[in-house]
Each structure stands twice: as structure tokens, then as C-alpha cells.
Amino acid sequence: MIRVAFLGTGGIAxxxxxxxxDCPDAVIVxxxxxxxxxxxxxxxxxxxxxxxxxxxxxxxxxxxxxxSPDAAxxxxxxxxxxxxxxxxxxxxxxxxxxxxxxxxSKDAYRLRxxxxxxGKTFVIGYNTSCSAEFAYLRRTIxxxxxxxxxxxxxYLTQGWKSDTLGSWRQDLALSGGGQAxxxxxxxxxSLCWGVDAxxxxxxxxxxxxxxxxxxxxNINVLFENNVMASIVVSGDCSAAGAHMSFIFTDGRIDIDGxxxxxxxxxxxxxxxxxxxxxxxxxxGQPAQNFVDAILGRAExxxxxxxxxxxSELMDQIYESGRTGTVAVPKR
Numbered sequence: 001m002i003r004v005a006f007l008g009t010g011g012i013a014x015x016x017x018x019x020x021x022d023c024p025d026a027v028i029v030x031x032x033x034x035x036x037x038x039x040x041x042x043x044x045x046x047x048x049x050x051x052x053x054x055x056x057x058x059x060x061x062x063x064x065x066x067x068s069p070d071a072a073x074x075x076x077x078x079x080x081x082x083x084x085x086x087x088x089x090x091x092x093x094x095x096x097x098x099x100x101x102x103x104x105s106k107d108a109y110r111l112r113x114x115x116x117x118x119g120k121t122f123v124i125g126y127n128t129s130c131s132a133e134f135a136y137l138r139r140t141i142x143x144x145x146x147x148x149x150x151x152x153x154x155y156l157t158q159g160w161k162s163d164t165l166g167s168w169r170q171d172l173a174l175s176g177g178g179q180a181x182x183x184x185x186x187x188x189x190s191l192c193w194g195v196d197a198x199x200x201x202x203x204x205x206x207x208x209x210x211x212x213x214x215x216x217x218n219i220n221v222l223f224e225n226n227v228m229a230s231i232v233v234s235g236d237c238s239a240a241g242a243h244m245s246f247i248f249t250d251g252r253i254d255i256d257g258x259x260x261x262x263x264x265x266x267x268x269x270x271x272x273x274x275x276x277x278x279x280x281x282x283x284g285q286p287a288q289n290f291v292d293a294i295l296g297r298a299e300x301x302x303x304x305x306x307x308x309x310x311s312e313l314m315d316q317i318y319e320s321g322r323t324g325t326v327a328v329p330k331r
Contacts, residue, residue: 101307103176147249160235178213179235206321
């Protein structure tokens with residue numbers, strides 16, 4: 001039985017806690033946040049039947065010492081992820097961390113070293129990486145059945161600016177950035193996870209729309225395998241949606257880069273009516289993939305290496321947006 005502790009008990013933590021509550025392979029042993037009331041709110045959302053709930057803490061060190069967890073689920077604000085992941089690993093925990101993994105590529109490299117030294121399972125909570133649709137996409141890229149991947153284009157639109165007004169997501173010290181690092185991390189991870197190559201160059205235009213963090217971003221990327229990509233992340237659009245097109249020499253795959261809820265495949269003859277998507281391609285939600293990886297039943301879908309690539313990309317996006325020049329990684 002995997003003993004699971006929660007650090008950060010806000011919105012997304014409820015999805016994970018409901019999964020672990022019903023998971024036959026795990027038990028929640030504690031939760032920690034800045035106030036006991038925040039933790040108890042999570043338990044109330046998870047256990048609505050009045051059953052006994054796990055212990056609540058406001059000090060993470062105390063939680064780890066008193067509950068002896070095997071795994072930690074980290075759902076804190078973005079800029080806290082690095083310290084909280086390192087702390088959990090120091091206590092011998094496997095780690096499931098919400099996106100983005102960290103907000104600085106230097107921290108990404110240090111975390112990668114720590115994870116490799118620890119031998120612990122580490123998963124980033126990206127939905128598309130766990131989906132059958134993106135597994136099909138990645139297999140198609142790797143096996144060349146639609147020829148060579150040459151270009152990717154896509155967009156993500158949300159009313160993010162108004163929806164997050166007054167929250168920590170617009171506080172640079174806690175968020176590390178705006179819409180591109182928040183919801184935008186999903187479509188940008190979908191891009192990097194699919195292309196599966198390091199980033200070579202980035203040219204980006206960034207508009208903060210009068211607030212302290214980015215809202216609208218236009219991003220052009222050249223990967224080291226010569227795949228070119230163009231992504232628009234919009235946080236000031238009331239019509240929410242997402243679309244990506246992966247363009248091959250012999251076809252195209254259109255896909256939902258936010259939630260992987262749909263996919264259309266085209267080859268030389270036109271639309272493929274029944275793409276060969278099978279049940280074993282679906283890893284479930286990230287928490288399921290996390291448990292399966294700990295128990296040796298699956299490989300982690302979104303790993304620390306994916307976190308490193310995305311962190312490098314984000315550093316380059318903000319550098320290019322700030323300087324107006326093409327940015328390259330500083331590895």
C-alpha cells in the first residue's frame with residue numbers, strides 16, 4: 001500500500017485526492033497547507049460521507065516526520081515546486097508534481113540530478129501525455145508511418161486574465177510567469193512531448209496586457225531535429241479552446257493540445273476513418289500513471305526530462321519577449 005501525502009491542497013489537489021481515496025493501491029496519510037482550514041476543506045471535498053479523514057498539517061517537515069509517506073503529491077504555486085520536490089525527495093518520497101515542474105531551467109537541472117540519484121519515481125501532472133491520442137501521435141512520429149514530422153502549429157485560448165484576477169497566478173513571485181506558464185504549459189508540453197527533441201531557438205512576442213505577468217504570447221520554435229513550430233497562447237479571449245496540427249511529409253494529425261479530447265488523422269488518401277488507437281495506449285489520469293510507475297506496471301509518461309525541456313523553452317520565451325531577439329538555451 002502506497003502511503004501518500006499532499007503538499008498544497010487547492011483546486012487541482014481535489015482531483016488527485018479523489019483518485020487516491022478510491023485507489024486500492026494507495027492510502028492518503030496527511031495533507032499540508034498554509035492553514036489547517038485549507039487542508040480540511042480538501043478532506044471535506046474528498047470525504048463527503050463524514051468518514052474519518054487524514055491528518056492535517058501546516059508544517060511540511062512535521063507532516064513527513066509524523067506520517068512517513070512513500071509518495072508526495074505537490075500542488076503548490078509554481079515557484080515553490082522546486083523546493084517542495086527537493087524536500088519530498090530528501091524524505092525518500094516518490095513525487096507527483098503539478099505543472100510546470102519548475103520555473104527556472106537551472107532548478108530543472110538540479111532537480112534532474114536529485115531524481116537520478118534518488119532512483120525515485122517522478123511524474124509531472126500533464127493530462128495529454130497520459131492520453132491514448134498523444135501516445136498514438138508520438139508512435140506515429142517515431143515510426144514514420146506518415147513520413148517525417150516537419151511542422152507544428154497550434155493555439156490555446158482562455159479568459160485567463162479575468163478568471164485569475166486577484167489570485168496567486170498573477171503574482172510573479174509565486175507563479176513565475178503568466179498564462180504561458182499556467183494553462184499554456186499544457187499545450188507547450190504537448191508540443192515538446194510530441195516532438196521529443198531539445199529546443200534550438202525561440203522567437204517570441206509577449207503582451208502583459210497591463211498586468212504584471214504575460215497574458216498573450218506568440219511563439220516560434222526551432223527544435224534540434226529541425227521541426228518548426230508556431231504556438232499562440234491567449235489569455236484574454238472569452239471563447240476557450242485549443243487546437244494543434246502536427247504536419248508530416250505524408251499526412252497530418254489534428255489534436256486537442258489541452259485535454260486530448262479529440263484527434264483527426266489524415267494520410268495521402270484523406271482522413272483516416274479509424275486510427276489504430278488501442279486501450280493499452282491510455283495511461284489514465286496522471287495519478288494513475290504515477291501509481292502504476294511506482295509499482296512497476298508502467299513507465300512514467302511525463303518525466304523530469306520533459307520538465308527540463310519545457311523549462312528551457314520557457315526561459316527562452318521570456319528572454320526573447322524581453323529582448324526582442326532570438327533566444328537559445330544556456331545549458
